[in-house]
Amino acid sequence: MVGVVHYLVLSAAVFAIGVFGVMARSNALMFLMSVELMLNAANINLVAFSLHYGNLTGQVFALLVMALAAAEVAIGLGIILVLDRNFGDIDVTVPTTMRR
Amino acid sequence: MTGAFDFAPAIALLPLAAFVVALFGGKFLPKRGALAGSTALAGSLVLSIWTLVTVAGGETYNADLYTFVAGQDTLTLHLGILIDPLSALMLVIVSLIALLVFIFSLGYMNDEGETGLPRYYAELGLFSFSMLAFVLADNLLMAFMFFELVGLCSYLLIGFWFREEGPPSAAKKAFLVTRFGDYFFLVGTVGIFATFGTGMFAGPESFPHMAEQALAGETSVTTFFGLGEQAWFTVLGLLVLGGVIGKSAQFPLHTWLPDAMEGPTPVSALIHAATMVAAGVYLVARMYGFYLLSPTALGVIALVGGFTALFAASMALVKQELKQVLAYSTISQYGYMMLALGGGGYVAAVFHLTTHAIFKALLFLGAGAVIIAMHHNENMWDMGGLKDKMPVTYYAFLSGSLALAGIFPFAGFWSKDEVLYETLIHGLGGNPLLLAGYAMGLLAVVFTGFYTFRMVFLTFHGEPRTETAEDPHGVRWNVKLPLAVLGILAAVAGVINLAPVEKVTGVHLTFLHDWLDKAPDSFGTAVHHYTGDHGLMHEFAGYTATNPLGETGTVLAGAAVSLGLALLGAGLAYRLYAVPDPEEHTDRLGSLKTLLMNNYYQDEYQVWLARDVTLPLSRAADTFDQSVIDGVVNATSSVSLFASERVRRIQSGIVTHYATLLTLGLVVILVVLGLYGGWF
Numbered sequence: 001m002v003g004v005v006h007y008l009v010l011s012a013a014v015f016a017i018g019v020f021g022v023m024a025r026s027n028a029l030m031f032l033m034s035v036e037l038m039l040n041a042a043n044i045n046l047v048a049f050s051l052h053y054g055n056l057t058g059q060v061f062a063l064l065v066m067a068l069a070a071a072e073v074a075i076g077l078g079i080i081l082v083l084d085r086n087f088g089d090i091d092v093t094v095p096t097t098m099r100r
Numbered sequence: 101m102t103g104a105f106d107f108a109p110a111i112a113l114l115p116l117a118a119f120v121v122a123l124f125g126g127k128f129l130p131k132r133g134a135l136a137g138s139t140a141l142a143g144s145l146v147l148s149i150w151t152l153v154t155v156a157g158g159e160t161y162n163a164d165l166y167t168f169v170a171g172q173d174t175l176t177l178h179l180g181i182l183i184d185p186l187s188a189l190m191l192v193i194v195s196l197i198a199l200l201v202f203i204f205s206l207g208y209m210n211d212e213g214e215t216g217l218p219r220y221y222a223e224l225g226l227f228s229f230s231m232l233a234f235v236l237a238d239n240l241l242m243a244f245m246f247f248e249l250v251g252l253c254s255y256l257l258i259g260f261w262f263r264e265e266g267p268p269s270a271a272k273k274a275f276l277v278t279r280f281g282d283y284f285f286l287v288g289t290v291g292i293f294a295t296f297g298t299g300m301f302a303g304p305e306s307f308p309h310m311a312e313q314a315l316a317g318e319t320s321v322t323t324f325f326g327l328g329e330q331a332w333f334t335v336l337g338l339l340v341l342g343g344v345i346g347k348s349a350q351f352p353l354h355t356w357l358p359d360a361m362e363g364p365t366p367v368s369a370l371i372h373a374a375t376m377v378a379a380g381v382y383l384v385a386r387m388y389g390f391y392l393l394s395p396t397a398l399g400v401i402a403l404v405g406g407f408t409a410l411f412a413a414s415m416a417l418v419k420q421e422l423k424q425v426l427a428y429s430t431i432s433q434y435g436y437m438m439l440a441l442g443g444g445g446y447v448a449a450v451f452h453l454t455t456h457a458i459f460k461a462l463l464f465l466g467a468g469a470v471i472i473a474m475h476h477n478e479n480m481w482d483m484g485g486l487k488d489k490m491p492v493t494y495y496a497f498l499s500g501s502l503a504l505a506g507i508f509p510f511a512g513f514w515s516k517d518e519v520l521y522e523t524l525i526h527g528l529g530g531n532p533l534l535l536a537g538y539a540m541g542l543l544a545v546v547f548t549g550f551y552t553f554r555m556v557f558l559t560f561h562g563e564p565r566t567e568t569a570e571d572p573h574g575v576r577w578n579v580k581l582p583l584a585v586l587g588i589l590a591a592v593a594g595v596i597n598l599a600p601v602e603k604v605t606g607v608h609l610t611f612l613h614d615w616l617d618k619a620p621d622s623f624g625t626a627v628h629h630y631t632g633d634h635g636l637m638h639e640f641a642g643y644t645a646t647n648p649l650g651e652t653g654t655v656l657a658g659a660a661v662s663l664g665l666a667l668l669g670a671g672l673a674y675r676l677y678a679v680p681d682p683e684e685h686t687d688r689l690g691s692l693k694t695l696l697m698n699n700y701y702q703d704e705y706q707v708w709l710a711r712d713v714t715l716p717l718s719r720a721a722d723t724f725d726q727s728v729i730d731g732v733v734n735a736t737s738s739v740s741l742f743a744s745e746r747v748r749r750i751q752s753g754i755v756t757h758y759a760t761l762l763t764l765g766l767v768v769i770l771v772v773l774g775l776y777g778g779w780f
Contacts, residue, residue: 022759031755096753 281346
């Protein structure tokens, strides 16, 4: 029987992959994808608890998160375009102007 | 109805106006501001005399004029005016002498073609303003403010010829030495405000009255350091006395006054003889009701006074410069006033203050006339024979000298005799301190007679010893007029209080005593309140008067002794110096002469104190400040600099690092929460 714990383990695994991606990769597109992974890990959590408790609030929230993710991708792609235009590269370790 | 008291502030404000006029417009005025000053002082004198007449009619005045800090349930600081017989008398003395000095300055400064005259007259006006306001002050804080202001004017005027070498240094010395005393005064003022919540001099709300009630056990006041009430009042009195000793040039803070003679002579006459130096004595007289509560403070005053009288007189014996002799004699005479105050002779002190202001201003102005005549040479050994060349100056100077030496019947005889008599009878009443003061005062009489007439004979008698003395520079009316006025006053001013004559003949002649007794009972500043049969002096100071030869006998004996000693000194001077070609006899004193010429090495000792004690001490304090205090501050800043230098490295600017830190931070928070929340 597949219980809520299985979903949570899956969610944690997906989230860990996302975190790893953010920390280990330097390509901005990979970054964006890793962030999507983390958001989806959260979605899995929401849907799993919604099923477990038998109410729909979690599923509604999952839909909201998807909309949010779409918006985030739009902004993220915009940032990546600007990055490419200003630095000629989409490697996130190159721009270090935040240091100053 | 408008009376004299409505114009009382103008007594002080007129010279202030003269100060402003002379300072900003002096350049464009004829006589460079002298006329503005003279007019203002003449106005002040008229108003002062009007005030005096009004006070004689039995009216007094004690009012706040301007409150600059209004306290809620605590002390209030204000400027006010107190006019009682003492201050009314002092106002007339100050404004009279200031007026005469302004007139004399026309001859001494304008006619001699000095530069910087607007500055001179402005400073003189500012001084007159401060001194008159000090006299008018109705509370201790106001008195302190103007006490400081006269000190400032003294500094400015001593250093008037600031391009020369001596005056600026003398000015600094005067300022620093009096300042040293003023620190004690300031602490005492704060102490009095803290103890009584008021600094008023007179009235039921005044601090002498509150102190008196506290000692009588009717009320209580807060004392500090666990001292009893009387002990604490003694401490306060002695602290204020510090300022008095500085300003009135008493031992050991007298060293500034002889140096102050570097200033223009009219300034010496006004500030360093007749008025500012009197401020200290006036202050003690002003709060005499407070000092009478403490026999210890009175004893200190008497001893300091008696010692200073003798000490300064001995130094005057060997001086070669005219103004130096007068400077030491001034110190000595103020010693007499302090002796009188300490010895319970309130009237005697005020009497001597009055006569001394007259005859010492006269002597200084006479010296100024001689200095004009001698083309600014002050050495008495270069003078001689001036008697026939400048008769007005000579007779005026002689009158002042007879008064100074205390020769019958000149003013100084009566006042000095009363000082000594009061000290003697209270000393015989069982107070050895006063007897010691009396003995020193009596010995100083001989010295006074000697140095006074040595000065007169060397300056005016004999043959001229230099070419300048043979053909002296003439002086005009503006020098002669003040000399004549003061010369007459010095001869006759004694009539205001002929106490010995009254005791012998029974005719009532002690007018000054009556005058000072006019203060209303509510003020608590009348003589009967101080020294009457049930006065503070008997109740608290424990002084009793003893006349071993009966009252008349003691008076006569005392007068005879002091007159005899004065004549002895004068006679000795006559024998030694009243010859056509006098020579220095000071060599006979041997090593004592060196000691006296060097002023008992007082200057050296004070310089040593400053250079070898205070300087290393302040160096050590500076080192402590630089190393320890600054070290702590610097260490704090370098620690944070170092730490932030390290911490700023985490700001790499690389997004990945921030993400890593975020994640690590989250993990740490989770672990900590888990540990404390008991999840594991």
